[in-house]
Amino acid sequence: MDRVGAVAVIGSGIAGMQASLDLAESGYRVYLVEKGQTIGGRMAQLDKTFPTGDCAMCTISPRMAGVTRHPNIKLHMNSEVTGLDGEPGAFKLSVRKNPRFVDEEACTGCGACAQVCPVQVPNEFASGIGMRKAAFIPFAQAAPLIYTIDKDYCINCGLCDLACEPDAIRHGQTESVQTLDVGAVVVSTGYSQYDPSAILEYGYGEYPNVITNLQFERMLSASGPTSGHVIRPSDGAEPKNIAFIQCVGSRDQKRNPYCSKVCCMASTKEAIVAKEHAPDLDTHIFYIDMRAFGKGYQEYIDKAKSVHGVNYTRGRVARIFQDGASKNLKLMVENTETGKRLEREFDMVVLASALIPSPGAGELAETLG
Known part of the structure; x- marks a missing residue:
């Protein structure tokens, strides 16, 4: 052989x-x-x-x-x-x-096709936060830097053909x-991420200010749709407080019984970065167990508490209710360390969705x- x-x-x-x-x-x-x-x-x-x-x-x-x-x-x-x-x-x-309907050898990545494209659709790279054109690259640093024509949304207006100086558009590509x-x-x-809209009690997809942690990551990024500004999707206002809910769709016998391992640290990081963007922001993480599995991870959580003022409550959120006028969110949760039932209102909620294949x-x- x-x-x-x-x-x-x-x-x-x-x-x-x-x-x-x-x-x-x-x-x-x-x-x-x-x-x-x-x-x-x-x-x-x-x-x-x-x-x-x-x-x-x-x-x-x-x-x-x-x-x-x-x-x-x-x-x-x-x-x-x-x-x-x-x-x-x-x-x-x-x-x-x-097919990407663009000649990969001819495309120079100039972006002229995207500039003239009249079609805007939700941006998958930003997990639906923000918009992109039907002629697009996923992000500015994409490699290789070659544009794609999304035929699911293209209206065949022909403007990209006129704008493309290298003549790289190939509508008939197969x-x-x-x-x-x-x-x-x-x-x-x-x-990928588990779709939390299946957990009806959290209101994802119905309440605009309930988002996933990956959507929040794109919001925190300077290259993201909000240029690094933390805002509420419902009204564009800066939130005064944000709740992070752990194990959404994971450690759940009805959905995914396993721990996704990274979520506790990811939410801690996001809470810290959010407070770096807005020092007066109140951040609160609701968790089942904190699993700091790597070198320096427990120290990272300790620093989040002592230096950055991130709050932690051990307890699983049972339900989220939205105020119809303000779009604020009321969380119903039992503190499993004290046994007391809590009700807290937040401007935004970030869901740490389970990781799935x-x-x-x-x-x-x-x-x-």
């Missing part, structure tokens, strides 16, 4: 990028397969990291640049794995490339399939055997 000195990496988040760089530096040819328009994954959506407070984009930008420039790495964007045949050392991986010869496959497909992960697992 002839061994193949190439490896396919599926998924281009922080793990996929690092795996690709490590393999490429070891001399292997790497095919990095990503179903989205850009590499970077979930970490590109974050503002800062814990417990250091480092800029998330500053952490991944060097890796993004390294992946796009490395001579041993070939990017397959807008692509999905559809089949795998062969055996270890001699696999044939079938990859379907979906999908294509190719086979990659690889010796091994690395799967790094990342995670990324869409299509189950199907991919079956495809790969």
Whole structure:
């Protein structure tokens, strides 16, 4: 059997990028397969990291640049794995490339198409906070810097054709399939978030000031839809107090019985960063158990309490009610340390939704055997 000195990496988040760089530096040819328009994954959506407070984009930008420039790495964007045949050392991986309706070789990333596009739709990269055009890149630092025409929303007005000086628009582009010869496959497909709208008692999707922690991350980011300003979606006002609810859809036998592991630290970080943006902001975290699982993590929580004034209450929120006039939110919760029932009103609520496998992960697992 002839061994193949190439490896396919599926998924281009922080793990996929690092795996690709490590393999490429070891001399292997790497095919990095990503179903989205850009590499970077979930970490590109974050503002800062814990417990250091480092800029998330500053952490991944060097890796993004390294992946796009490395001579041993070939990017397959807008692509999905559809089949795998062969055996270890001699696999044939079938990859379907979906059209982005832009010539990837011709596009210069100038953004002229987006500037003239008249269609605005909810921005998925910002988890629905803010808008984007039908001609778009997910975020300013996207790599490769190539625009996409979203045909689900395109009205075929032709303005992008007129604005595009390199003549890169390809409305008739179709999908294509190719086979990659690889010796091994690395799967790094990342995670998605549990949709908390299924938990009716929290009012997500009905109460405008109840948002997820990923939406809050985009709000905190200087490159996000609010330019780093913490505001209430209902009226654009700055909140005076924010509640963070842990284990939303996790540690729940009806939904996801496991702990998502990172949520306690993520909410602590978000509360700290929010108070850095607005020092007088009152932040309150409602939790089942605080799980500080890594080096320096407990010290990070202690600092959140003593230095930043973040409040913690052990207890699961039973229900959220919205005041019809003010859109403020009343939380019903039992303090499990004192046994007392509490009612507290907040301007905003941030839900730490459970982490779940990324869409299509189950199907991919079956495809790969």
